[in-house]
Amino acid sequence: MMMTETRRRDAAEPAGEDASVPLRNDVATRERNAAVSAPGPAASSPPQSKISVRDFDFYYGAAKVLHGINLDIPDRKVTALIGPSGCGKSTFIRSINRMNDIIPEARASGTILIDGQDVYGGHADVVELRRRVGMVFQKSNPFPKSIYDNVAYGLRIGGMRNKRQLDEIVERSLTRAALWHEVKDRLHTSALALSGGQQQRLCIARALAVDPQVLLMDEPASALDPIATSKIEELIYELKENYTIVIVTHNMQQAARVSDRTAFFMMGRVVEYAETNAIFMNPKQKMTEDYVTGRFG
Amino acid sequence: MTSNLRRRRLFSRFFETLCALAVIIALIPLAMILFYVIKEGFGALNVDFFTRMPKPVGESGGGMANAIMGTLILIGIAALFAVPIGCLCGIHLAEFPGTKFSSVVRFAADVLNGVPSIVIGIFAYGILVLPVKRFSAIAGGVALGLLMIPIVVRTTEELIRLVPGGLREGALALGATRSRAVFGVILPAALPGILTGILVALARVAGETAPLLFTAFNNRFWSTNLTQPMASLTVQVFTYAISPYDDWHRQAWAGALLLVMMILLLSIAARLAVRRLERMNRT
Numbered sequence: 001m002m003m004t005e006t007r008r009r010d011a012a013e014p015a016g017e018d019a020s021v022p023l024r025n026d027v028a029t030r031e032r033n034a035a036v037s038a039p040g041p042a043a044s045s046p047p048q049s050k051i052s053v054r055d056f057d058f059y060y061g062a063a064k065v066l067h068g069i070n071l072d073i074p075d076r077k078v079t080a081l082i083g084p085s086g087c088g089k090s091t092f093i094r095s096i097n098r099m100n101d102i103i104p105e106a107r108a109s110g111t112i113l114i115d116g117q118d119v120y121g122g123h124a125d126v127v128e129l130r131r132r133v134g135m136v137f138q139k140s141n142p143f144p145k146s147i148y149d150n151v152a153y154g155l156r157i158g159g160m161r162n163k164r165q166l167d168e169i170v171e172r173s174l175t176r177a178a179l180w181h182e183v184k185d186r187l188h189t190s191a192l193a194l195s196g197g198q199q200q201r202l203c204i205a206r207a208l209a210v211d212p213q214v215l216l217m218d219e220p221a222s223a224l225d226p227i228a229t230s231k232i233e234e235l236i237y238e239l240k241e242n243y244t245i246v247i248v249t250h251n252m253q254q255a256a257r258v259s260d261r262t263a264f265f266m267m268g269r270v271v272e273y274a275e276t277n278a279i280f281m282n283p284k285q286k287m288t289e290d291y292v293t294g295r296f297g
Numbered sequence: 298m299t300s301n302l303r304r305r306r307l308f309s310r311f312f313e314t315l316c317a318l319a320v321i322i323a324l325i326p327l328a329m330i331l332f333y334v335i336k337e338g339f340g341a342l343n344v345d346f347f348t349r350m351p352k353p354v355g356e357s358g359g360g361m362a363n364a365i366m367g368t369l370i371l372i373g374i375a376a377l378f379a380v381p382i383g384c385l386c387g388i389h390l391a392e393f394p395g396t397k398f399s400s401v402v403r404f405a406a407d408v409l410n411g412v413p414s415i416v417i418g419i420f421a422y423g424i425l426v427l428p429v430k431r432f433s434a435i436a437g438g439v440a441l442g443l444l445m446i447p448i449v450v451r452t453t454e455e456l457i458r459l460v461p462g463g464l465r466e467g468a469l470a471l472g473a474t475r476s477r478a479v480f481g482v483i484l485p486a487a488l489p490g491i492l493t494g495i496l497v498a499l500a501r502v503a504g505e506t507a508p509l510l511f512t513a514f515n516n517r518f519w520s521t522n523l524t525q526p527m528a529s530l531t532v533q534v535f536t537y538a539i540s541p542y543d544d545w546h547r548q549a550w551a552g553a554l555l556l557v558m559m560i561l562l563l564s565i566a567a568r569l570a571v572r573r574l575e576r577m578n579r580t
Contacts, residue, residue: 099470206471
């Protein structure tokens with residue numbers, strides 16, 4: 001019922017960029033993006049899409065949790081995924097770096113292209129993929145090792161042994177994650193002694209160390225206090241200069257503050273996907289409006 | 298209503314008393330064993346006991362130096378044999394918990410845990426003593442190791458499962474392969490607990506007599522040759538205790554006291570090791 005309504009509305013508004021309508025053609029999407037975003041001052045040139053999702057379905061056993069997702073995530077921008085609990089946004093973000101692979105009986109169909117390469121293709125290498133697509137989790141998960149060893153972990157498993165090189169990248173990553181000044185004198189003490197917010201920034205530093213192109217953040221600030229949260233948000237703002245960031249958040253203000261584009265998920269479908277301003281100020285869908293104004297969810 | 302409350306109080310009091318009583322009954326044997334072993338054994342425990350060899354029958358004095366060394370060597374062999382097998386096996390069970398193979402292995406470990414130690418001894422006798430027609434320290438160590446394996450397997454499995462799933466995800470998300478994540482992150486996080494499990498298992502097998510009777514057998518002389526029979530505290534205590542000589546009885550008590558103290562020491566060491574590793578893990 002939801003689908004039919006969505007389609008009808010979409011037909012009535014040809015300019016509406018509704019990702020629940022399957023798009024087969026990349027070029028068509030770009031043109032549409034360009035057409036839609038042309039009036040906006042921020043996007044005078046069409047955003048280069050880094051991740052293209054086409055007809056993506058996901059199943060846990062017999063339960064279908066994602067239905068025909070179509071999204072184009074632009075390069076070096078922050079894309080926020082919002083929606084009520086259980087709407088599939090976490091499942092979706094975890095599909096991008098195939099973290100769902102470790103769940104038995106999980107199954108995907110459709111394609112997710114990163115730089116034109118199919119993540120779920122037959123010869124795709126999961127390990128290589130995850131080095132290109134870093135992830136930060138809801139609950140900070142530093143390893144029970146020293147701060148230094150946490151950040152160096154990804155480099156070491158990549159085979160880097162050169163101490164000077166390691167030192168350099170560890171410092172750079174911690175600096176980028178705005179943590180260097182707080183920890184530079186105790187790099188070799190346990191990471192578990194850091195505060196919650198510091199731990200989360202350490203996890204971001206750890207992800208940045210392997211120099212990914214995409215950074216996935218699954219509710220990175222939901223367990224943090226307001227001060228730590230604002231630090232993470234500032235950090236996201238700075239990081240988008242170099243990284244494509246996808247962030248799942250339950251916090252509407254956070255989505256509005258940090259993201260350039262926002263996708264609203266509902267019951268495993270993308271209801272609306274547009275510039276963040278448009279989603280919050282002028283949503284095309286009734287459901288989006290109800291959600292962002294706090295009428296449900 | 299008041300009478301109801303009184304009845305409930307009475308009931309509560311009654312069961313509290315019952316629980317306290319049960320605790321006391323359970324502790325009495327332990328206290329008595331400790332008291333008796335110390336009372337009988339302490340007198341015979343002297344420097345000679347640790348440094349001298351057993352004296353021939355009729356001569357008084359002498360010690361159990363060879364048996365002390367023997368027990369250390371035997372549990373060393375047992376650990377070398379059981380720890381790698383047990384740990385790897387436990388890792389497999391924790392990593393692939395749902396497979397048919399894993400449930401078979403888990404069941405096998407539980408059965409092995411329940412096999413009487415004398416049967417384990419006979420098994421080691423059959424495969425390691427009979428073919429070479431000689432009792433050996435290796436056969437004894439392997440028999441003790443077989444007793445250790447199921448304990449190590451189950452502790453390893455349980456402790457690896459207790460490691461938060463977030464650590465695994467964190468490692469995988471950085472491009473670690475599954476084995477890399479297990480050996481580099483998950484196993485180190487579970488290590489303090491696994492170490493305790495190993496020490497507890499060692500303490501348990503250090504007190505075994507039956508599996509050594511026809512594997513390591515006994516030896517009245519100093520020997521560190523692994524292919525020769527080897528003395529052990531437990532077998533020595535057994536031999537002395539069933540002898541008709543008073544002097545040997547005294548030595549048996551001293552040996553028993555030493556065994557109890559060794560096990561106590563191992564347990565304390567396990568606790569200290571855990572505390573140190575945990576401190577390293579947390580601060």
